[in-house]
Amino acid sequence: MIVKVADLKQYLYCPRIIYFTYVAPVEKKVTAKMAIGKEEHYATVRLEERRRLRAYGLSEGERHFNAYFYSERLRLEGVLDMYIVTPRGNFPVDFKNACRVALNHKYQLVAYALLLEDHFGRPVRGGFIYLIPRKQVHYLEITPEARLYTKKLIGAVRNLVAREHFPEVPRRSGRCADCEYRNYCGDVL
């Protein structure tokens, strides 16, 4: 199974989403919130194309947008919002419609970094998360521990699908209120 970077976010939010996506696919509703989010995302990409690199603390570099990457080694794929190629190295950039950097953002970024590394055959030391509402850039170092954890997550997603195991609800039950799959979770209604 080829895991998508976005699956990691879903898995961390609630592993049942992975179950409903791959094991027992059901129809999900696209909420108005999601549609608006997508629109803002595209607008940011358009604006970003005209911006300078100063916000990233880089003096020179080439930006590339919406790039698809696939790693045979990790059997992982994803479309990266932006990456910057500089003489100092390559940096993935992920745009987020959020006011703070959450843990699931971090592991998506690490996954993109792993994809970039495999594609260019060069180590990636760090990457950026761009928080759209705040117009803020956050640098994150790609640490050995974060890499290991991300690989563990990729394995966990694959494992869940292979075992067709219906997972427990995560302990943050507040999350269920916003979930598109809520109707299918008999035990949390």
Next chain:
Amino acid sequence: MYFFTDEEKKHLLRYHLPRAREQGVAEELRGWNWHQPPLEPVYRDVVLALYEVANSYCPTGRDVYLRRVQQKRGRPNLAMIQGIIFHAVVADVIVAAKRAIYSEGVANYRAIVERIQNHPPIPLDEWAEQLSKDQLDDTLAKAEILATFEKTRVLARLQEILTKQPYIGEDSLVSLALPIVVEQKLDGSFLGLSPNLSTDAFVFWEPMVIDIKFDRQRDFHRLTTTGYALVMEALYEFPVNLGCIVYGEFRGDRLIVKKDIHIISDELRQWFIEARDEKARLVAEEIDPGKGECYEECPYFHICWGE
């Protein structure tokens, strides 16, 4: 054991400290957020010792199940007994040095030095019957090497401070020369851990938890410092970003000391919480996880595999 060499200090100041401050930690993984998931304990009635969460010598966690659910007692192995003794030796020298400074006063520097140098070894009577004659001799010899090393380090530090500070008082001398609290008692109940935890050492100059191991380096050792860091954050509401495992190894009559300074990262915090929840579940639901690839010195080997 606790004092850093110049190279270690350089590593700490140039590499670990700036990174620890820059990297930051996800807010939900700070100990002071113990009242909400993921830190909030799921099984409130289960209270685990920190070592039960952090030690992963048993690959399945069956040792915790046997101790907590089956109420079985293990047979401590040699490494465990020696570990307890060596910890006690190090703590004893530090406390004795502090006591000597306070009771003799800075003016009686020579008396302080003499008291530290002549401080007697700790008695091993309590453990003697659990050890064979050879094991006891080996333990005594190693304890002496350790005490001598520690006394020399303490005296060197005292001298260094005294040559620089002509007007120093006892309290300040203690805090500058020995800036650590040994066997600091902590209440881990916010995180579903025992209310009577004890860290090997805590340093104040940059909140850092230190743990000594007389074992080869293992990745789960960092869970111990991570657990204490979370507990300290829960209790005192300040960030604890760094941990250090001090590895002591005896080679002939020499002591080799290595330090693993590390950031208490998001990943270590998550690993600790996952281990806590998994083990608490075994206890709460009385689940026997079964045996894995066991190590023969396991204190429960005779129970799991028969005599």
